[in-house]
Amino acid sequence: MAKRLNLADAFFLNAESRDAYMHVAMLHRYRLPEGAGPDWVGEQVEHMRQFPVDQAPFNLRLKPGVIGKVAPAWEVDDNIDIDYHLRHAALPRPGGERELGVLISRLHSQPLDKNRPLWECFVIEGLDDGTFALYFKIHHALMDGMSGSRTMSRCLSPDPEQRNMPAFWAMPPLPRGGARIPKAIAETAQALARPSVLNVLRQAFGAWFRMLRAAPETGLIGPYRSPDCALNAIISKQRRFATQSLPIERMKRVGEKAGGTLNDVVLAVCATAMRRYLLEQDDLPAKPLVASIPVSLRTRDEAGEGNGISLALSSLATQIADPRQRFEAIKASMQANKSLLATMSKPAMTLYTNLLMAPFMIGQMTGLGARTHRPMYNTMISNVPGPSEVLYMNGARLVSAYPVSLIFNGQSLNITILSYDGEMHFGFTACRVALPHVQKLAVYLGEALEEMETVYAS
Numbered sequence: 001m002a003k004r005l006n007l008a009d010a011f012f013l014n015a016e017s018r019d020a021y022m023h024v025a026m027l028h029r030y031r032l033p034e035g036a037g038p039d040w041v042g043e044q045v046e047h048m049r050q051f052p053v054d055q056a057p058f059n060l061r062l063k064p065g066v067i068g069k070v071a072p073a074w075e076v077d078d079n080i081d082i083d084y085h086l087r088h089a090a091l092p093r094p095g096g097e098r099e100l101g102v103l104i105s106r107l108h109s110q111p112l113d114k115n116r117p118l119w120e121c122f123v124i125e126g127l128d129d130g131t132f133a134l135y136f137k138i139h140h141a142l143m144d145g146m147s148g149s150r151t152m153s154r155c156l157s158p159d160p161e162q163r164n165m166p167a168f169w170a171m172p173p174l175p176r177g178g179a180r181i182p183k184a185i186a187e188t189a190q191a192l193a194r195p196s197v198l199n200v201l202r203q204a205f206g207a208w209f210r211m212l213r214a215a216p217e218t219g220l221i222g223p224y225r226s227p228d229c230a231l232n233a234i235i236s237k238q239r240r241f242a243t244q245s246l247p248i249e250r251m252k253r254v255g256e257k258a259g260g261t262l263n264d265v266v267l268a269v270c271a272t273a274m275r276r277y278l279l280e281q282d283d284l285p286a287k288p289l290v291a292s293i294p295v296s297l298r299t300r301d302e303a304g305e306g307n308g309i310s311l312a313l314s315s316l317a318t319q320i321a322d323p324r325q326r327f328e329a330i331k332a333s334m335q336a337n338k339s340l341l342a343t344m345s346k347p348a349m350t351l352y353t354n355l356l357m358a359p360f361m362i363g364q365m366t367g368l369g370a371r372t373h374r375p376m377y378n379t380m381i382s383n384v385p386g387p388s389e390v391l392y393m394n395g396a397r398l399v400s401a402y403p404v405s406l407i408f409n410g411q412s413l414n415i416t417i418l419s420y421d422g423e424m425h426f427g428f429t430a431c432r433v434a435l436p437h438v439q440k441l442a443v444y445l446g447e448a449l450e451e452m453e454t455v456y457a458s
Contacts, residue, residue: 002063002073005141007354012140013062013072015364017409019237021111023118024145025137025404026152026418027104027243027427032130033160033395041125041132044394045088051170053080053117057142058169061117077117085119085169090126100127101241101439104135108404108429109239112139119169131399136168140406145294145384149401149418156391156398163394203348207340208355211313219336221313223356224374227285229278232375233434235412240435242428243402244442246449248419254449257456258324260331263383265452266424267291267334268327270381270415271316272448273441278318280440288329289316292377295341310353312337313377323455364408379413380405386420403427413438 005013012022032040053059060074091099103124112118118139125132138148155168214220226232246269248262255265271289278284293312314337317329344352360376384403391398402425403416412434418425426445430438 002075003060004071004073009141010072011361011365015361015408016111019235020364020407020409021109021237022140022406023108023112023137024140024143024148024406025108025135026148027241027402027404028134028136028152028393029127029131029399029401030134030393030396031399032132033392033397036396041123042088044396045086045123047394048086048121048123048167049082051167053082053085053169055170055172057138058117058119060142062114064115080117084116085121086167087120087122089122089124091124092126095126095128100124100133101243104404105239105241105432107135108137108241109237109432112137118142121169132396134393135404137404145382145403145405145416149384149386149403152401153387153391156387156393158389158391160392160395160397162392165394200345200348200351203344204351204355207344207348207352210340211356216315219315219333220340221288221290221315221333223313223359223376226290226375226378227287228375229285229289229378230281230283230434231274231278231289231378231413232410233412233431235407235409235431236433238432239407240430240432240438241404242430242439242442243400244426244428244445245400245423246426246446248422248424250449250453251424254452254456258327258331258452260327261334264327264331264334265449266383266417267293267314267316267330267381268323268452269445269448271318271326271330272323272451273444274316274379274413275318276444276448277441284318286319288320289318289378290314291316292380293334293337294380294382310341310349311356312341316378323451327452363410375410377411379411379415382414382416383424384416384418386418386425388419388421390421400425405429407431413441 016022059076059080061077063073063075091103107122112120119142120137122135123132124135127133136152143151151168151171154171155165157165211220212222214222251265252262255262274289275284291314293314295310295312312334315329315333317326320326320329341349382405386401400423401418401420403418404427405414405416407414407429412431414429416427416429426442428438428441
């Protein structure tokens, strides 16, 4: 039986082009268990191959035919070739961070086959530090970042002695409680059918008009008021991926001394890194860069394939040289966004998101989005909560988990963060042509935190 895609999920299919692939991914690093032999990784790959692919969304493919192109739908694929979706690879010597980064950049630059279920998994060995990696990518139409993080975590265990965990594609879907957030277009339709329809409309349109008319001094920044720079160049199909990890406790201490939240500090260090990078390129705008901040509409107990997000548009105050003043401006902008979103119920927030994103969606689907000199925002910064406890895959300790995200035409940088085991793991996904040497951003990020620690030391 075919299952139609909702508006948000269909957008990621329709926005895909030869240069903008709409898949997201996760890069895990694992330390081999004590006493593991030279064939341990290969044995794990064979272990994973034994599990059938019979759970959504991993057994879903796009329904073929003309109708499927006009009104895309999922159908169950009962004949999945696991050898295609699960692959075993090794790095060339010396097998360091550079070689891994080059491989991940190359894998992330390749589209998924739309004749098959839209996901792939690579188990990669040959790293010089004795670890191995797992790179898993899936189309954004099937899964958003929070769902992807939770899905990957479910095939892991806090018990290092647990040695028979199933592959993530074999895990049954999480139960959907009564509080589950329906998909965007369905929720909006349901909201409009309720007696509170006027209240939902009032909340959503009221917030939308406030955003459109927002003055800079309020902290709110309306869409398409962002300055044009290298972050908004027309992209190529080639990606570059860089990583950085920062201790959560260090960032929390800075936030406490500065009177802000952990997320405020995340935005501040990203802003400082981008300011320095663009200054070196002689391309720093006089106006502040604007970040799109996804806000999940799911609770921690809610499951689901597909997408359930709203967004905030925050100033990164990159035109301000003083780090204290920059942080205060970022904090004020995020507080204004929180106050705006707090005025809406979840159904109203969904309608508001559809109103806000409609021009951007149309621009991406028609190809006009990359040609505007007034981008909706400059970059996306997404902070995804991950597991706090140490996890193991059949005895192999998960050392780090880095998100690898997507970029749009006219949006050449994405920064996605996943927290795990006391660290915040930053993944920088960028267009290789528009943003050369993107690994500098990762270096500058660590130095930005050190700067904030010095500024707020007293």
